[in-house]
Amino acid sequence: MKGFNQSGVLLLVAIFLLITGCAQTKQLTSEGITPEGTTVGRHFNDTLSVSVSGGREKDPLGINEVSNETLQNAVKDTIVETKLFKQVVDKNPDYKLELFIVKVGQPVAGKDMTVNVEIAWALKMGSSEKVVWKRSIVTSAVKTREDESIAANRIMLATEAATKLNIEQGVEALSNI
Structure with a gap:
């Protein structure tokens, strides 16, 4: 292209960022990723604590991802709603549910946005830390x-929908152990 130089590209990028930066962007919330109507195979008459690691607020490009706190709150809310465990507690639980956000694969651009979410789920005995069940979803x-x-x-x-589906599948699988 004749007359199309590096400063022209930079100007176009700056305009794009200005336009997209001014748009009202959606934020990921625990309410947005909490599934509704999740069914469980059984109920446990035990207490449970929930912890999450591996999450982050934003990726290096500034795109919002799934934070530990957001996922933890959504999982707790789902467990309480489904009555999967008798009670969700912070201290001295009968069982510990530990989640690790392995990957939130998000596109940078495109017409159709596909997001892949991988979360490792592990249920441990509260006192012994013995792994009772684990699965990567x-x-x-x-x-x-x-x-x-x-x-x-x-x-x-897409991130919200993929995370919500992960929570739903994780809770359903956990209820069937």
């Missing part, structure tokens, strides 16, 4: 321009 969700016109919001909606 990978879920995906796609959001298109029909779902949301703003790209950053499409990424967040």
